[in-house]
Amino acid sequence: MLTGCSFVAAAIIAGVTLFPQREKAAISASWVLLNGENHLLVTEGIPLIFPALQESDRRKIRGGVLENALRPIRRPADFSELKFYEVSPENKLKPVAPRRFSITIEDEEDGVSHTVQLASFKVKGKTVLSPADPDFKETSYKIASSSDGKNHVVWNMGGMWLLEEGNLEKARKISSELHNNKIRRQLEQELTEIQQARGIDTAWEMIEWNYNPRFSPDGTKIVYSTNRDFETRDSMSVWIFDLETNTEKRLFGGGRYDYGVIGWLNDEQMLVGKSDGEDIFARAQVYLVDARGNKKEVIFPDGIGLQTILPNGVVAYVSYVIQYVPYLEMEGAYPMAVATAVGIGTIDPKTLTIVPKGVERALPAEAAPATFKKVSLNPSGTTLAYSYSETRDGRYGYNILKIVDIIRNKDLEIDLEKAGIDPWELLSHTLRWISDDQILIHTMRGERYFDASADTYVQTPVFSTWLHKLGGTR
Numbered sequence: 001m002l003t004g005c006s007f008v009a010a011a012i013i014a015g016v017t018l019f020p021q022r023e024k025a026a027i028s029a030s031w032v033l034l035n036g037e038n039h040l041l042v043t044e045g046i047p048l049i050f051p052a053l054q055e056s057d058r059r060k061i062r063g064g065v066l067e068n069a070l071r072p073i074r075r076p077a078d079f080s081e082l083k084f085y086e087v088s089p090e091n092k093l094k095p096v097a098p099r100r101f102s103i104t105i106e107d108e109e110d111g112v113s114h115t116v117q118l119a120s121f122k123v124k125g126k127t128v129l130s131p132a133d134p135d136f137k138e139t140s141y142k143i144a145s146s147s148d149g150k151n152h153v154v155w156n157m158g159g160m161w162l163l164e165e166g167n168l169e170k171a172r173k174i175s176s177e178l179h180n181n182k183i184r185r186q187l188e189q190e191l192t193e194i195q196q197a198r199g200i201d202t203a204w205e206m207i208e209w210n211y212n213p214r215f216s217p218d219g220t221k222i223v224y225s226t227n228r229d230f231e232t233r234d235s236m237s238v239w240i241f242d243l244e245t246n247t248e249k250r251l252f253g254g255g256r257y258d259y260g261v262i263g264w265l266n267d268e269q270m271l272v273g274k275s276d277g278e279d280i281f282a283r284a285q286v287y288l289v290d291a292r293g294n295k296k297e298v299i300f301p302d303g304i305g306l307q308t309i310l311p312n313g314v315v316a317y318v319s320y321v322i323q324y325v326p327y328l329e330m331e332g333a334y335p336m337a338v339a340t341a342v343g344i345g346t347i348d349p350k351t352l353t354i355v356p357k358g359v360e361r362a363l364p365a366e367a368a369p370a371t372f373k374k375v376s377l378n379p380s381g382t383t384l385a386y387s388y389s390e391t392r393d394g395r396y397g398y399n400i401l402k403i404v405d406i407i408r409n410k411d412l413e414i415d416l417e418k419a420g421i422d423p424w425e426l427l428s429h430t431l432r433w434i435s436d437d438q439i440l441i442h443t444m445r446g447e448r449y450f451d452a453s454a455d456t457y458v459q460t461p462v463f464s465t466w467l468h469k470l471g472g473t474r
């Protein structure tokens with residue numbers, strides 16, 4: 001499936017200052033360690049967290065089964081009670097009690113009903129919806145919400161159901177049961193036969209009816225990917241559902257290509273990525289698509305990969321060069337997209353090219369390969385955070401975290417060691433904004449414990465959570 005970080009084109013943006021003045025931020029007092037627990041966000045961009053179980057607890061619940069076994073579906077009664085906390089602007093945790101309720105989803109194809117347990121919260125006047133226990137999803141159902149919290153969809157690979165503010169307990173299916181007068185199971189049979197005829201060893205192919213739905217900023221439309229309309233192979237196209245007219249249609253797709261929404265730029269336009277599902281090194285393409293299906297290709301300077309898109313049209317990107325490099329400890333050289341810089345820009349409406357806004361940061365050459373981990377904009381687009389790894393003392397994996405004040409185009413240099421954070425343990429890909437000036441990160445260390453079921457000592461990860469509030473130089 002396509003994600004926003006998978007669309008890479010090929011040279012480096014030129015003419016931008018790469019080494020601006022640095023400012024040391026007095027940050028050690030602004031870091032908060034959350035009791036060494038593994039706190040996770042309930043939903044992206046909302047200061048609402050919960051302490052998830054550690055992997056050692058999951059192993060105990062699973063009874064010591066293999067790592068790739070199915071995760072348990074509910075929290076055992078003898079484990080600690082699930083709690084939720086709202087994070088204050090000062091990084092204080094305030095316990096919050098959700099309203100718990102259930103919805104009934106009718107599966108017309110199977111002729112059965114499913115009960116989904118949910119929890120709702122009020123955070124800053126907005127409704128936040130989550131599974132009743134987000135650590136243990138009882139079913140395959142996931143949740144997507146509009147930015148104002150008034151509409152939500154519960155979805156799985158078989159469909160999506162709308163929940164509206166004021167009537168959350170009533171789930172209404174909003175995507176058609178049929179495509180070309182065939183139900184999902186019939187389409188899966190057809191796709192399986194097509195794949196087998198192509199020499200692919202598969203017992204049964206799955207149809208993703210509504211994959212990764214995303215509300216438009218104004219909450220009136222939902223876009224998603226699907227392979228229900230496959231032609232000659234398992235390929236994804238982009239569809240849109242209009243909540244005002246209660247209709248859906250295909251926007252973009254066809255052939256052997258995979259299409260996925262990178263993100264909405266505004267209420268009517270989005271960026272859609274197109275990639276070759278059979279050639280992972282083929283140049284990906286990105287298109288500006290509107291809600292009526294009009295599309296134009298966005299011409300990227302070579303080597304640009306989008307990472308974050310905000311509804312005000314600001315994008316965060318990574319510059320790459322394609323090199324043949326050895327990957328860590330593997331033998332031989334492989335073609336890889338090696339990150340060289342990160343920055344922000346906008347799309348020129350006339351030329352449909354990415355225009356840098358003067359905020360770009362070079363990554364050190366010694367950090368390659370596989371240097372880039374995460375780049376993200378805060379909700380208002382005023383601050384850029386990114387991370388990468390480099391080699392220290394002959395060892396690869398020393399993690400660097402950078403934060404850029406976009407308004408003043410200056411770095412707020414993060415001294416992790418001064419804050420008591422081991423850079424070798426930083427999980428920089430877990431970087432999350434929870435407000436305009438607060439970020440959440442995780443660290444991981446290994447811990448040995450005796451697994452009685454396997455009669456041996458096992459190395460298992462232990463996660464800790466840190467909150468950071470930007471300040472001082474801001």
